[in-house]
Amino acid sequence: MVASQLNADFGYMIVFGLLASIPAMILGGPLFASLIAKKVHVELPAHEQQEKGEREGGPIPSFALSISIVIFPLLLIGLKTIVSRFIDEKSDLHNWLALIGHPFTAILLACLIAFYVLGVRRNIPNDRIMEICSSALQPAGVIILVTGAGGVFKQVLIDSGVGDALGNILAGSGLPIVILAFILSASVRVIQGSATVAMLTACGLIIPILEPLNLGGAQLAAITIAIGGGSIVLSHVNDSGFWLANRFLGLSEKQTLQTWTVMETIIGTTGGIVAVIISAFL
Numbered sequence: 001m002v003a004s005q006l007n008a009d010f011g012y013m014i015v016f017g018l019l020a021s022i023p024a025m026i027l028g029g030p031l032f033a034s035l036i037a038k039k040v041h042v043e044l045p046a047h048e049q050q051e052k053g054e055r056e057g058g059p060i061p062s063f064a065l066s067i068s069i070v071i072f073p074l075l076l077i078g079l080k081t082i083v084s085r086f087i088d089e090k091s092d093l094h095n096w097l098a099l100i101g102h103p104f105t106a107i108l109l110a111c112l113i114a115f116y117v118l119g120v121r122r123n124i125p126n127d128r129i130m131e132i133c134s135s136a137l138q139p140a141g142v143i144i145l146v147t148g149a150g151g152v153f154k155q156v157l158i159d160s161g162v163g164d165a166l167g168n169i170l171a172g173s174g175l176p177i178v179i180l181a182f183i184l185s186a187s188v189r190v191i192q193g194s195a196t197v198a199m200l201t202a203c204g205l206i207i208p209i210l211e212p213l214n215l216g217g218a219q220l221a222a223i224t225i226a227i228g229g230g231s232i233v234l235s236h237v238n239d240s241g242f243w244l245a246n247r248f249l250g251l252s253e254k255q256t257l258q259t260w261t262v263m264e265t266i267i268g269t270t271g272g273i274v275a276v277i278i279s280a281f282l
C-alpha cells in the first residue's frame with residue numbers, strides 16, 4: 001500500500017524488505033525472547049490449560065491442518081494483491097479477487113472453514129461451537145474499541161491540521177529523508193496507536209516533500225521500509241496489537257510493556273536502521 005503510494009520499486013521492496021526483516025526477526029524473536037524470559041514469567045493462559053483427556057472432539061488436530069487454516073486468509077489476501085496487479089481492473093476476475101481477497105471476506109471464509117473442519121467434522125455440537133466462538137470474541141471487544149478510538153484520533157489529527165504542522169516542523173529540520181520518514185511514522189504511531197494509520201498518515205505527509213526530489217524507485221523503497229519500521233515501534237495502550245497480545249496471552253499491562261512493546265520497538269528500529277544503511281549506499 002505504502003510502496004504503491006510512494007511509487008517505490010516492487011523488486012527492491014522485496015529485497016530491502018528481506019534485508020530488514022531477517023535481522024529484525026532474529027533480534028526481536030529468539031534473541032530478545034531468551035533475555036526477557038529470564039525476567040518475565042508468564043503462566044499459560046487459562047483457556048490453554050486443558051489436560052489432554054478434557055479435549056473435546058477426539059484427538060488434537062494435526063499441525064498441518066491448523067496452520068493451513070491460519071494461512072488460508074493470508075493466501076487469499078496475497079493472491080488478490082499480487083494477481084490483480086497483472087490483470088485488467090474492470091475484469092470479472094479482478095472483482096472476484098477483490099471480494100475474496102478483502103480481509104473481511106478472507107477471514108470470514110477461514111472462520112467458516114474452521115467451524116466445519118475443527119468443529120462439525122469432529123462431532124462437536126453446534127451449541128459448543130457457538131460457546132467457543134463467543135469466548136474468543138470476548139477479548140476482541142476492547143481491541144475493537146481501541147482501534148475505533150485510534151481511527152477517531154487519526155481524524156482529529158488530520159482535521160485539526162496537527163499532522164501537517166508536525167510534517168512541516170520535521171521537514172524543516174534538515175534531517176536526511178529516510179530518517180525523517182522513520183520519525184514521522186513513529187510519531188504518528190505513538191500518538192494514535194495503529195501501525196496502518198501511522199504508515200498512511202506518514203505517507204500523506206511525506207509525499208509533498210518527496211515530489212521535488214525526484215528520487216528513484218530504490219530510494220523510495222528504502223523510504224517505504226523506514227516508514228514501515230517507524231510505524232511498528234513503541235506499541236502501547238492505544239494500539240490494538242498491544243491488547244491482542246495482552247488478552248490472548250494472559251499478560252498484565254506491565255508484562256505486555258516489558259515484552260510486546262520492547263519487541264515491537266526492536267523490530268521497528270532494526271527496520272529503520274537497515275533502511276538508513278541501504279539508502280547510504282544508493
Ligand SMILES: O=C(O)[C@H](O)[C@@H](O)[C@H](O)[C@H](O)CO
Nearest residue numbers: 194195196232235239240241
Ligand atoms: O491498527 C493496526 O495497524 C494494528 O493494530 C497494528 O498496530 C498492529 O497491531 C501491530 O502493533 C503491528 O506491529
